[in-house]
Amino acid sequence: MIAVELVKLFRRPRTWVTIALLNALPVLVAVLLALTDLGPRPGEGPAFLSAVLTNGNLYPLAALAIVLPLFLPIAVAVVAGDSVAGEAQGGTLRYLLARPAGRTRLLVAKLVAAFVFVLVAVVVVAAVGYVTGSVLFGVAPTGTTTFSGTTLSSQQIVVRTLLAIGYVTFSMLGVAAFALFFSTLTDSPLGATLGALAVLITSSLLFTLDAASSIAPYLPTRYWLSYVDLFRDPILWRDIVRGVGLQAVYLVVLLGASWANFTTKDVTS
Amino acid sequence: MPLLRPRSALRWSLVGLLVLLLAALPSLVGRLPAADADRSAADLRAAVLASGDVAFSGYAQSAGGLTLPLTDTFTGIADLFSDRATMRTWYRSAQDWRTDVVTATGETGTHRDATGTWTWQYEDDEATRARVFPLSLPIAPDLLPSDLGRRLLSQAADDELTRTGAERIAGRDALGLRLVPADVASSVSHVDLWVDAATGVTLRVEVFGGDASAVGVVTGEPALSTGFLDVDFTEPAASVTAFTPPPGADVETDEGLxxxxxxxxxxxxxxxxxxxxxxxxxxxxxxxxxxxxxxxxxxxxxxxxxxxxxxxxxxxxxxxxxxxxxxxxxxxxxxxxxxxxxxxxxxxxxxxxxxxxxxxxxxxxxxxxxxxxxx
CATH class of the missing domain: 3.40.1000 (Protein Transport Mog1p; Chain A)
Known part of the structure; x- marks a missing residue:
């Protein structure tokens, strides 16, 4: 059933259109930077963007920083929000459940498909970023400078970039879990997507308020950008570990709620 | 018709139980009781003053509520006392330490060695060498609780100090100490300090203003607070505190203010x-x-x-x-x-x-x- 869901997901043109659109902005930014040679100062603009003019190796990270706050969560919420609600809206959910596979297996298949989409989307953004960065900015022969003023070799950059890709992917699984949960509550994919985005916008807004500082450690978006801590020396693991832990909690709770709801609800469409 | 069928109720109960457990966990950990110790205020002060040789590394946050109208001339100080600063520190000795102020997209690191300091500013791609000045404007590392605590207690008299119980801070048992300045000229009403029971390193400092009419004073709230969130008393490696300007960076010399x-x-x-x-x-x-x-x-x-x-x-x-x-x-x-x-x-x-x-x-x-x- 998982294979069926994966084939269905990646045969849909809109899946690839979504991934293509996701890459449009980082590519546009790279072209503009290359044409004008006007990068932001270090510490300004999306993380790592200031450094890419001298080292295209870092563009995968800059590309992730560009799409992470808005476009990537939207893409993930659209796909995951469609998982169950899309079938219900299309009138196919009843037929899917008529098979002996059972609701839990269907939910797991939908879940895996959404997670694979997250991984593919993040890896494609990073890969397109790498190609774009290498072609437009070249690769620095002397390595790159960390936030702390030390120099990383090319090998160290590769390892830390892979860790960053893994972290961003895991962070996005939380978004997928929210959207999937809402998808089991409603027959409207748009409603499920907007529900997940509403949670993320609320979280991002609260994070900027001092008055909400007591609940900040529990906000789902709190640690999203902590992957930049991989580029300090020594690596600052504190927020990265907390980010992984927090997303794991959201995953367990939301997937549990999705299971509790989906396996007991009345399916009429 | 019941609101939930038995099977549905059971599954939702399981989810609810899981949520309750996870939500309560941080609160339960935070309520772990701290072990107090029968130590006098004077003894605790002596331990703080002797803690300059204790090596450690840590992660700290300071928060100031002081709005200083000096944004054009002393921007650094105005930001320091009005903002929240997140710091990482590695301390080997009074002449060998490093403190980084970390932000979402960069950091500013101060590296102390035997003859002075290197200050690395990622945002400016600039390394600045400075000798040790007898008098200088405060910078973020001055707000580390370990350093601030020692400085605040260095000239305190025993009759200005009282004990105030104990708290768990950064996973350590911290003994409370209150300093009430005897001088009528002082604008500080009191300072609360929490000192690591085992090492004498100050783990948290809260400074309270005395004049309620002063700008930025909120009754009952500290005007300045700083504390460790994580601390580790393993000696950091010398390579962590050392600094060499990276290739291509601007290298400047600070002549003092x-x-x-x-x-x-x-x-x-x-x-x-x-x-x-x-x-x-x-x-x-x-x-x-x-x-x-x-x-x-x-x-x-x-x-x-x-x-x-x-x-x-x-x-x-x-x-x-x-x-x-x-x-x-x-x-x-x-x-x-x-x-x-x-x-x-x-x-x-x-x-x-x-x-x-x-x-x-x-x-x-x-x-x-x-x-x-x-x-």
Missing amino acids: PVLDGGRTPDQSPLPAELAGLPRQDVEGVERSVGVYGRGITQLVVVPIPGRFADRLRGQLDVAPGAVLDDLGVRLSAGPLGLMIATGPRGATYLLAGTVTSETLASVAGQLPTTGGRG
Whole structure:
């Protein structure tokens, strides 16, 4: 059933259109930077963007920083929000459940498909970023400078970039879990997507308020950008570990709620 | 018809139980009781003062609520006392440490060695070498609880200290200590410190302002708080605290702040041995034209400053909410921090800054010497 869901997901043109659109902005930014040679100062603009003019190796990270706050969560919420609600809206959910596979297996298949989409989307953004960065900015022969003023070799950059890709992917699984949960509550994919985005916008807004500082450690978006801590020396693991832990909690709770709801609800469409 | 069928109710109960457990976990961990110890305030103070040799690394946050109207001239200080700063620190000894102020997209690191400091600013791609100045403006590493605690207690008298129970801080048992300055000139009502029971390193400091009418003072809230969130008493490696400027970075030399060098007004009359009851301290290496007055937490720095610089500062203080303008100059209390541009009878101008009350600032301004030779 998982294979069926994966084939269905990646045969849909809109899946690839979504991934293509996701890459449009980082590519546009790279072209503009290359044409004008006007990068932001270090510490300004999306993380790592200031450094890419001298080292295209870092563009995968800059590309992730560009799409992470808005476009990537939207893409993930659209796909995951469609998982169950899309079938219900299309009138196919009843037929899917008529098979002996059972609701839990269907939910797991939908879940895996959404997670694979997250991984593919993040890896494609990073890969397109790498190609774009290498072609437009070249690769620095002397390595790159960390936030702390030390120099990383090319090998160290590769390892830390892979860790960053893994972290961003895991962070996005939380978004997928929210959207999937809402998808089991409603027959409207748009409603499920907007529900997940509403949670993320609320979280991002609260994070900027001092008055909400007591609940900040529990906000789902709190640690999203902590992957930049991989580029300090020594690596600052504190927020990265907390980010992984927090997303794991959201995953367990939301997937549990999705299971509790989906396996007991009345399916009429 | 029941609201939930039995199977549905069971599954939702399981989810609800899981949520309750996960939600309660941080609160339960936070309520772990701290072990108090039968140690006197004087004993604890001695432990803090002896903690300069304790090696550790940590992660700390400071938060200030002081709105200083000095954004044009002393931007760093204004930000330091009004913002939240997140710091990582590695401490091997008083002459071998590193503290980074980390932000979402960069960091500023201060590396101390035997002869001075390197300051690395990622945002400017700049490394700055500086010698150790006898008197300098405060920077973020000065707000680390370990350093601030030692400084605040260095001249405290035993009768100014009391014990205040214990708390769990950064996973350690921390013993409470309260400092209430005896000096009536002090603008600080009290300071609460929590000291690691095993090592004497200060883990948290909260400074409370005494004048409720001062700008930024919220009753019951600290004007400045700083504390460790994580701390590890394993000695950090020497390679972590060392610094070499990266290739391609700008390398600068810091010559110190001219305003703390006597303001280049060598014709100023010497400052007296006492101002408004505050005795002058003998700080080695400081220009004679700069005066450091007071004791312990009650400190006042008196610096003669050149007219143009004074005009810029006065321009900012004049329009600040809560500023007092009179014949003596303009003064402002931001939490426990007092600032004044004092004008002498013959045009001499002084910057007064410290943890003293507004009345003390006025009293000091009235006792400042006039200009000397050229007038």
